[in-house]
Amino acid sequence: MELLSNSTFDIKDYCGNIVLLYTEDNAEYIAKLRELLDYTGYAYLCHPIAKYTVERRNFVEEVDRMLNGCACLIPVLSKTLLSPDNQLFRSLYWYSVGYMRANFHEAIIPLCVGEEKLDLAGTPLQGIDIVYDTDTLMQTLSDKFSSRLLRYNYYENRTVNLYASRRILYRCLHMRFKIYESAFQNAKQCYKEYTSHRISDNDFDEYLSENLVCGARVISFGMEEHLDAPMLPYRDEVHPYVSDYPKTIAGKKSYCLLSDEERESTGVRAEFTIDVLLPVHRLLGTYFKCYFSLRETECPVTFLLALLESDFTNQEAEDFCGDIPEETDYWYSVYPEGIYIDEKLDRFYFCSGLTNKNRITPDVSCGVGDSVDYIYPQ
Numbered sequence: 001m002e003l004l005s006n007s008t009f010d011i012k013d014y015c016g017n018i019v020l021l022y023t024e025d026n027a028e029y030i031a032k033l034r035e036l037l038d039y040t041g042y043a044y045l046c047h048p049i050a051k052y053t054v055e056r057r058n059f060v061e062e063v064d065r066m067l068n069g070c071a072c073l074i075p076v077l078s079k080t081l082l083s084p085d086n087q088l089f090r091s092l093y094w095y096s097v098g099y100m101r102a103n104f105h106e107a108i109i110p111l112c113v114g115e116e117k118l119d120l121a122g123t124p125l126q127g128i129d130i131v132y133d134t135d136t137l138m139q140t141l142s143d144k145f146s147s148r149l150l151r152y153n154y155y156e157n158r159t160v161n162l163y164a165s166r167r168i169l170y171r172c173l174h175m176r177f178k179i180y181e182s183a184f185q186n187a188k189q190c191y192k193e194y195t196s197h198r199i200s201d202n203d204f205d206e207y208l209s210e211n212l213v214c215g216a217r218v219i220s221f222g223m224e225e226h227l228d229a230p231m232l233p234y235r236d237e238v239h240p241y242v243s244d245y246p247k248t249i250a251g252k253k254s255y256c257l258l259s260d261e262e263r264e265s266t267g268v269r270a271e272f273t274i275d276v277l278l279p280v281h282r283l284l285g286t287y288f289k290c291y292f293s294l295r296e297t298e299c300p301v302t303f304l305l306a307l308l309e310s311d312f313t314n315q316e317a318e319d320f321c322g323d324i325p326e327e328t329d330y331w332y333s334v335y336p337e338g339i340y341i342d343e344k345l346d347r348f349y350f351c352s353g354l355t356n357k358n359r360i361t362p363d364v365s366c367g368v369g370d371s372v373d374y375i376y377p378q
Contacts, residue, residue, distance in 0.1 A: 009172035015150035016071025018044035041153040180310035187307035209255035222284030251275025293347035340369030
């Protein structure tokens with residue numbers, strides 16, 4: 001394993017905001033909707049369409065800039081919007097909807113205020129399902145857009161989540177792993193044994209490319225026992241609610257085969273590179289541990305241990321002739337210190353090399369072993 005870089009990352013490059021588009025007569029309804037979005041942790045922007053906003057000289061530029069960071073547009077509709085007196089406001093609605101449909105496909109959820117059904121035939125919203133209550137709206141957000149929406153869901157206590165989220169930044173751990181030919185063949189035999197499926201080398205490469213996952217488990221944002229007096233007000237922000245990353249977000253990854261000449265000289269068949277996006281508390285830092293798992297598989301964690309053996313040990317993998325050791329004691333004796341094998345979740349944890357002087361021993365209930373890594377406050 002090689003940590004190639006550890007750089008800041010703007011999570012908004014990966015996830016976007018919700019944009020609420022509404023007229024002033026629905027301000028009270030929007031206030032209640034904002035409370036609901038705050039409670040669930042979604043990041044959003046409010047954009048009222050009113051006389052005082054449309055008269056601004058740079059209004060169109062503001063709208064374009066807002067929509068470029070939008071992952072889901074929620075135009076709030078009402079009967080008054082469709083009245084003849086509101087033609088200008090409707091035009092701005094249709095402009096925003098058309099912009100989203102042209103650039104971001106169907107990332108739109110029209111929300112109607114009131115029980116009355118609206119006829120949107122002949123408008124840019126034609127053909128898009130309208131929702132008429134906030135419960136349906138929240139379910140639609142969860143079902144269709146959760147993977148692309150920025151969501152501040154770091155803490156179980158929603159009050160802490162609301163005010164502490166502004167202190168959470170992201171780092172991108174760019175890592176590279178080498179898949180040695182001998183380890184590749186051992187893992188392939190393991191796959192055959194557990195799935196009873198024969199598979200070619202090329203198809204197995206494709207399987208690994210699609211299913212290998214490298215993520216990180218957040219143990220805590222700092223540690224309570226390390227907080228001095230000035231930092232005690234932040235102790236409620238130490239313990240996160242969401243532990244595994246990625247869960248709804250995942251960084252880029254690539255699986256690249258080496259040339260025949262490179263394979264012959266190095267014994268390496270392919271290189272797997274991946275970005276792990278990790279939340280870091282601006283003031284407290286983050287204790288974490290990376291892990292390897294498979295997205296979908298019938299194979300146990302032994303499969304991963306066989307596949308990555310040579311990369312972690314820097315030694316040629318033994319040819320097991322299909323009889324891969326299943327005992328965790330064997331793999332602990334082969335792998336370097338710091339790994340932890342979780343047979344229940346079929347993953348193994350490893351150290352990235354990012355440590356600090358205040359080493360901690362995580363609680364046994366964390367299930368990551370007796371060592372963790374640390375990223376300093378940003």
